[in-house]
Amino acid sequence: TGIYSEFSFEGAILSNNLVDGAANGISIVNFNEGGRMAVCSNNIVRNLTTVGPYTADPPGFGVGISAEADTTVSGNVVENAPLYGMQLGWGPYLRNVVATGNIIRKAGTGIVVSVVEGSGTAVISDNVIDGAKNGAIIGQRWADPVTGDLTQSTDTGYAHLTVERNKVS
Numbered sequence: 001t002g003i004y005s006e007f008s009f010e011g012a013i014l015s016n017n018l019v020d021g022a023a024n025g026i027s028i029v030n031f032n033e034g035g036r037m038a039v040c041s042n043n044i045v046r047n048l049t050t051v052g053p054y055t056a057d058p059p060g061f062g063v064g065i066s067a068e069a070d071t072t073v074s075g076n077v078v079e080n081a082p083l084y085g086m087q088l089g090w091g092p093y094l095r096n097v098v099a100t101g102n103i104i105r106k107a108g109t110g111i112v113v114s115v116v117e118g119s120g121t122a123v124i125s126d127n128v129i130d131g132a133k134n135g136a137i138i139g140q141r142w143a144d145p146v147t148g149d150l151t152q153s154t155d156t157g158y159a160h161l162t163v164e165r166n167k168v169s
Helices: none
Strands: 003-005 010-015 018-020 026-028 036-041 044-046 063-067 069-074 077-088 095-100 103-114 122-125 128-132 137-141 144-149 161-164
Touching: 003 010, 010 026, 026 036, 036 063, 063 069, 077 095, 103 122
Parallel strands: 003 026, 010 036, 018 044, 026 063, 036 069, 044 077, 063 077, 069 095, 077 103, 095 122, 103 128, 103 137, 122 161
Antiparallel strands: 137 144
16 A cells, blocks of 8 residues: 555544556555544545555455545546546545545546445545546445446435446546
8 A cells, every 4th residue: 555544533634645557556445443533635546456566455455545434535547447446435434525626547447436335425426537438436345346337327326326427438
């Protein structure tokens, strides 16, 4: 991972960085261990790989930006993330995450978001997603995709999610 804020952190600012070539770009996770409250803004994350220096935990390597709790992810550019441009939440570990105003290009999936029972609020809006092979925004149960592309409907079917005004090409 190029940059990480994990486990028992409270209050991280990850801004104005360039991650060019890594297994994962920026990781703001481990809400289950107390990791929460961050701003991830104005970063460029590009040219990631699915091969890492150790055996990957699910979902694997190739994720641009991951966030789980009380976090704003805005104004970032993610390009060439072979697995996901962004991963919001992991199982029930999702609370108060906002992803807005980001550009994601050439990703396996643009944004994945947890739809597991017990997941908290997420707002995904005003992002540009270009060239996501497996869909722009997909709901997942841990590493398994369980929805179609959530940008294709005005109702996600999940009360904890707001998905709106994203541009997909």
